[in-house]
Amino acid sequence: MTSKPVVLASYPGSPRGVYEGHVAMIEKHFNIVWWKDFEADRSQFAHSIKGIVCVAGKPSISEELIRSLPNLKVVSNFGVGVDHIDVPMVNRCSVKVGNTPDVLADSVADMAMLLMLAAARKIVQGVEVARSPDSANGFDLHWMGTDVHDATLGIVGMGDIGHKVAKRAKGFNMKILYHNRKQRAAEKEQEVGAVYCGKLSELLKQADYVLIACPLTAETKALISRKEFSLMKSNATILNVARGPIIDQDALVEALQSKTIAGAALDVTYPEPLPLDHPLLKLPNVIITPHHGSQTVKTRQQMMQLVIDNLLAGIHGNPLPAEVKQ
Known part of the structure; x- marks a missing residue:
């Protein structure tokens, strides 16, 4: 033997x-x-x-x-x-x-949709309201979420995960834009109704939700920084299920604090975990999960x-x- x-x-x-x-x-x-x-x-x-x-x-x-x-x-x-x-x-x-x-693409795509929905409908805030002693005499609902259905989703990185997110977003009747190193085949675009943006700036200016789903490389490190945030809608939310360093976190904090964008939902950061005194952990318009998209x-x-x-x-x-x- x-x-x-x-x-x-x-x-x-x-x-x-x-x-x-x-x-x-x-x-x-x-x-x-x-x-x-x-x-x-x-x-x-x-x-x-x-x-x-x-x-x-x-x-x-x-x-x-x-x-x-x-x-x-x-x-x-x-x-x-x-x-x-x-x-x-x-x-x-x-x-x-x-x-x-491949084997984890569906689970991570589910996580991306979860983050988008949770940020849009202020789920974390809602859980806190439901558990608060102040709600004993009724819920204070004088705060509003935003709709996901009929909104525009911009996907940065239309690989397997990005494409599976697009499939799910199609069920919400979302308009789907994507930016990639190379344009996907026509049949792949038609399958999810996605429109290619040759320039990242085209996507950022139009999207209500911007999803980061590209790999971390020398070219994508800090791909989203101050200039990119300045191009986004003031009501936009950025989502990241890829790698933390693709987003310049200092620029993200500034964009959130100044209300240049509306919010962020991140399954990845840098470092992981963040120090407990990191400003991202203190902002009310941020959701952070512990890199468990495939878990x-x-x-x-x-x-x-x-x-x-x-x-x-x-x-x-x-x-x-x-x-x-x-």
């Missing part, structure tokens, strides 16, 4: 390690070396490790680490975004990188299965089901 391949992982459990329920999934196929054991005696494990499970950016994928593992074949990332991995560097070391696209039981299991599939393929010299190439 052949022994199982060995993979390196950060640690099991909270706060940002491998989900305890997923450890058994990995152990069906691999022997796991946890980071603390690896650090205690690297020489014992370095030659046996053939794959790395990267969860929440851990373990950190440095060139020193990659080159210290002579039989490493694949780094398998739990998530779509790989901005924390220098993919060209890893590839130069003859190691492949895999991620988990459903089914989706996270599917993501881990794809992590495993990428590991198995890479270790055995086969094409990865979801390889990242840059």
Whole structure:
């Protein structure tokens, strides 16, 4: 009987390690070396490790680490975004990188709609009113939300997640605009009734809700800053389910405080979590959730299965089901 391949992982459990329920999934196929054991005696494990499970950016994928593992074949990332991995560097070391696209797109698209609806209808404020002792004699409802139906949604990044959000928004009879590096095929646009904006400024000037759904790259870092906020409608809300640094947070705070825009609903920030004294946490027109757009039981299991599939393929010299190439 052949022994199982060995993979390196950060640690099991909270706060940002491998989900305890997923450890058994990995152990069906691999022997796991946890980071603390690896650090205690690297020489014992370095030659046996053939794959790395990267969860929440851990373990950190440095060139020193990659080159210290002579039989490493694949780094398998739990998530779509790989901005924390220098993919060209890893590839130069003859190691492949895999991620988990597609399987989480529906859950993240659901989260985007949830954020939009919650911001529009002031759900957080409503929960606070319902729980307040001041409501014992009746609710004070002298505050108004805004409509999502018939409004204009601008999607920045019409990849798989953006397209799935557009499908959902179509059910609300929203006008859908999108900005992308490349225009999508006509049939994809027609499927959701989306209109391409070649310039980001065209989208920002028209949208009631602006959704950030593009990957974080050198080109998209601080893509939305003071100039972009100045172009948006005063009643517009910005939503982010991608990566925090795509929005210049200092500029966002200014735009919210000055009422240049109406609100923000963010599943991602930088850093994560924000310091408790950060001004975004104190503003009444902001909703912040803890980067849990894909956090459903089914989706996270599917993501881990794809992590495993990428590991198995890479270790055995086969094409990865979801390889990242840059």
